[in-house]
Amino acid sequence: xxxxxxxxxxxxxNSWPPKSVVSLNGWKIRISEGVTKRANSxxxxxxxxxxxxxxxxxxxxxYRKNNLPTIFQLADYFQPSxxxxxxxxxxxxxxxxxxxxxxxxxxxxxxPIKSNFNYIISETDLEKWIDDFKTIRMEGSTRIEGMRKxxxxxxxxxxxxxxAEEEEPVAVGLTVTEGNFMVIYNMYxxxxxxxxxxxxxxxxxxxxxxxxxxxxxxxxxxxxxxxDAIKLYSKIGMKECxxxxxxxxxxx
Numbered sequence: 256x257x258x259x260x261x262x263x264x265x266x267x268x269n270s271w272p273p274k275s276v277v278s279l280n281g282w283k284i285r286i287s288e289g290v291t292k293r294a295n296s297x298x299x300x301x302x303x304x305x306x307x308x309x310x311x312x313x314x315x316x317x318y319r320k321n322n323l324p325t326i327f328q329l330a331d332y333f334q335p336s337x338x339x340x341x342x343x344x345x346x347x348x349x350x351x352x353x354x355x356x357x358x359x360x361x362x363x364x365x366x367p368i369k370s371n372f373n374y375i376i377s378e379t380d381l382e383k384w385i386d387d388f389k390t391i392r393m394e395g396s397t398r399i400e401g402m403r404k405x406x407x408x409x410x411x412x413x414x415x416x417x418x419a420e421e422e423e424p425v426a427v428g429l430t431v432t433e434g435n436f437m438v439i440y441n442m443y444x445x446x447x448x449x450x451x452x453x454x455x456x457x458x459x460x461x462x463x464x465x466x467x468x469x470x471x472x473x474x475x476x477x478x479x480x481x482x483d484a485i486k487l488y489s490k491i492g493m494k495e496c497x498x499x500x501x502x503x504x505x506x507x
Contacts, residue, residue: 256331256332256497257332259496259497260300260330260331260332260497261300261332263355263357263474263496263497264298264300264328264330264499265300266433266436266438266474267293267355267438267476268283268285268293268298269411269433270409270411270431270433270438270440271291271293271294271405271431271440272294272405272408272409272410273285273286273287273294273295273405274286274287274288274294274404274408275287277317279304279310279313279314280302280303280304280310281299281300281301281302281303281304281334282297282298282299282301282302282310282314283297283298283300284297284314284317284318285297285298286317286318286321286323287401287404287405288400288401288404288405289322289323289401290397290398290400290401290402290405291401291402291405292326292328292351292501292503293328294405295323295324295326296326296327296328296501297314297325297326297327297328298328299327299328299329299333299334299338300330300332300333300334301334302334302335302338304335307335307337307338307341308341311341311342311345315504324503324504324506325503325504326501326502326503326504327342327347327501327502328499328500328501329499329500329501329502330355330497330498330499331497331498331499332497339502342502343502345504346504346505347502347503347504347505348502348503348505349500349501349502350500350501350502350503351478351500351501352478352479352480352498352499352500353476353477353478353479353498353499353500354476354477354478354479354485354495354497354498355474355475355476355495355496355497355498355499356474356475356476356477356485356488356489356493356494356495356496357472357473357474357493357494357496358472358473358474358491358492358493358494359471359472359473360437360462360465360466360470360471360472360473361466361471362492363462363473363491363492363493364490364491364492365459366455366456366458366459366491367452367455367456367459368456368459368460369451369452369453369456371420372418372419372420372425372453372456373417373418373419373420373421374416374417374418374456374460375416375417375418375419376414376415376416376417376460376464377414377415377417378412378413378414378415380415381403381406381407381415383415383417384415384417384427384429385399385402385403386424387417387419387424387427388402388427388441388443390424390445391424391425391426391427391443391444391445392443406429409431411431411432411433412431412432412468413429413430413431413432414429414430414432414461414464415427415428415429416428416429416430416457416460416461418453418456418457420448423445424445425444425445425448425453426442426443426444426445426448426453426454426457427441427442427443428440428441428442428443428457428461429441429442430461430464430465432465432468432470435469435470435471435472436470436471436472436473436474437461437465437468437470437472437473437474438473438474438475439458439461439473439474439475440475442454442457442458444457454487455487455491458487458491462491473493474496475488475493479498
């Protein structure tokens with residue numbers, strides 16, 4: 256378990272890169288624009304310190320100076336082993352339990368692709384992807400701009416996926432490939448087009464391209480209360496590997 260958690264947590268950080276990282280006795284303190292918790296939280300996979308209280312207070316001060324809340328991302332494995340209880344005792348609140356699901360790409364079941372929609376895959380057209388994402392999700396400009404900066408920082412190959420009906424955006428998705436691993440991010444279907452098999456079609460296109468790119472392993476993250484998405488991913492053969500949750504410090 257420990258090795259799998261460390262592998263996929265590190266891959267996840269690389270594929271959703273923060274603006275800067277501060278190392279503290281093995282912890283990785285990730286700092287970005289504040290729009291996603293993953294890029295603005297501590298990844299405590301290793302700990303070599305001997306004063307947990309001092310290191311947590313130091314971490315809190317770093318986030319305070321950056322006008323960000325202090326957030327720790329605790330997977331099923333973390334260091335030190337008493338970190339969760341220590342943070343709870345400091346009145347941190349646990350939020351957003353998330354499941355990491357994985358599969359070998361050649362074990363993923365084939366899904367039908369709906370032929371009455373237009374499919375576009377681009378490795379360069381980020382601005383169109385951002386526009387379609389904004390339309391489908393109705394996101395505010397602050398979050399959109401933060402996401403744009405994170406994606407622009409990527410050094411690993413990315414692919415933007417679009418599904419449209421004539422000129423209307425129907426669904427979007429994003430994949431990032433690092434070595435023979437591919438992560439699936441930001442899969443969204445317009446509310447007017449849900450429950451029509453479009454998400455399955457989008458996944459099929461992603462897997463099809465992943466195989467062409469010699470991907471061997473696929474992973475994604477889904478919030479534990481998103482039962483419809485979990486059911487969809489399970490149907491194609493993805494399985495739960497581990498979970499993580501965020502512990503967030505209350506406002507001072």
